[in-house]
Amino acid sequence: MRKKIVAGNWKMNTDFKGGLKLASEVMNMVNDEVMDDIQVVLIPPFTHLFGIGQLIKGNKKVSLGAQNCAAHISGAYTGEVSAEMIRSVGADYVIVGHSERRHLFKEDNSVVEEKVKLALSYSLIPIFCCGESLDERNNGRHFQIINSQLEEALFELEKDELLKVVIAYEPVWAIGTGKTASPYQAQEMHHFIRTTIKEKYGEDLANTIPILYGGSCNAKNAKELFANADVDGGLIGGASLKSRDFTDIVKSF
Numbered sequence: 250m251r252k253k254i255v256a257g258n259w260k261m262n263t264d265f266k267g268g269l270k271l272a273s274e275v276m277n278m279v280n281d282e283v284m285d286d287i288q289v290v291l292i293p294p295f296t297h298l299f300g301i302g303q304l305i306k307g308n309k310k311v312s313l314g315a316q317n318c319a320a321h322i323s324g325a326y327t328g329e330v331s332a333e334m335i336r337s338v339g340a341d342y343v344i345v346g347h348s349e350r351r352h353l354f355k356e357d358n359s360v361v362e363e364k365v366k367l368a369l370s371y372s373l374i375p376i377f378c379c380g381e382s383l384d385e386r387n388n389g390r391h392f393q394i395i396n397s398q399l400e401e402a403l404f405e406l407e408k409d410e411l412l413k414v415v416i417a418y419e420p421v422w423a424i425g426t427g428k429t430a431s432p433y434q435a436q437e438m439h440h441f442i443r444t445t446i447k448e449k450y451g452e453d454l455a456n457t458i459p460i461l462y463g464g465s466c467n468a469k470n471a472k473e474l475f476a477n478a479d480v481d482g483g484l485i486g487g488a489s490l491k492s493r494d495f496t497d498i499v500k501s502f
């Protein structure tokens with residue numbers, strides 16, 4: 250059985266007080282309403298990590314993640330936050346290669362690869378994001394794009410390293426747009442990702458690795474997305490900012 254995961258990427262939203270309130274509402278609802286086999290990950294801004302880490306300490310259903318990490322171990326990188334720092338405040342997960350990082354901050358596959366390796370070396374679970382643009386899909390290049398993102402940023406890893414990674418398929422045209430991939434499109438790409446991993450690393454690993462869907466997933470469409478054989482949960486942006494909506498998504502398996 251693969252792990253089911255629903256992660257909430259808050260992006261650059263909420264102040265510290267608002268973040269603590271949101272985290273505590275989600276934690277209470279998850280404690281009361283969600284089965285033990287689903288892992289919930291809260292991914293607030295960096296400034297909230299320590300406080301929310303303290304709030305959820307010891308909670309088995311709710312974990313903490315960061316939205317990004319530096320591609321360097323330490324040193325003169327003003328404004329950057331290292332994987333080691335993130336780990337030291339109690340986070341277990343870190344998003345790498347989110348499309349907003351790739352596009353707005355020009356992070357390419359080699360930078361993403363560096364971040365994945367650093368995350369793993371500090372015992373963080375990378376949530377590795379991949380996804381095609383609308384142009385790439387319209388030109389029929391979506392499988393090729395995902396394949397090269399996997400090849401160039403993940404496939405240098407050893408089997409025992411890749412085993413610790415979570416993949417999130419996030420079509421860029423669906424992120425924050427209100428346009429969701431259809432259940433068919435999501436399943437088709439998740440199956441492609443799993444098959445690509447199988448060809449390189451074998452069936453056991455391919456069947457173990459969780460693949461999440463992200464892109465305008467909400468409490469209304471989550472059920473039909475999560476019902477697909479290769480969809481193991483979601484990476485949720487906008488809808489993770491409302492505790493009721495987010496918890497309803499978590500309950501959509």
Ligand code: PEP
Pocket residue numbers: 258419423424425426427463464465466484485486487488
């Ligand atoms: C995201 O940013 O990872 C995301 C999926 O955003 P949204 O749910 O708002 O489309």
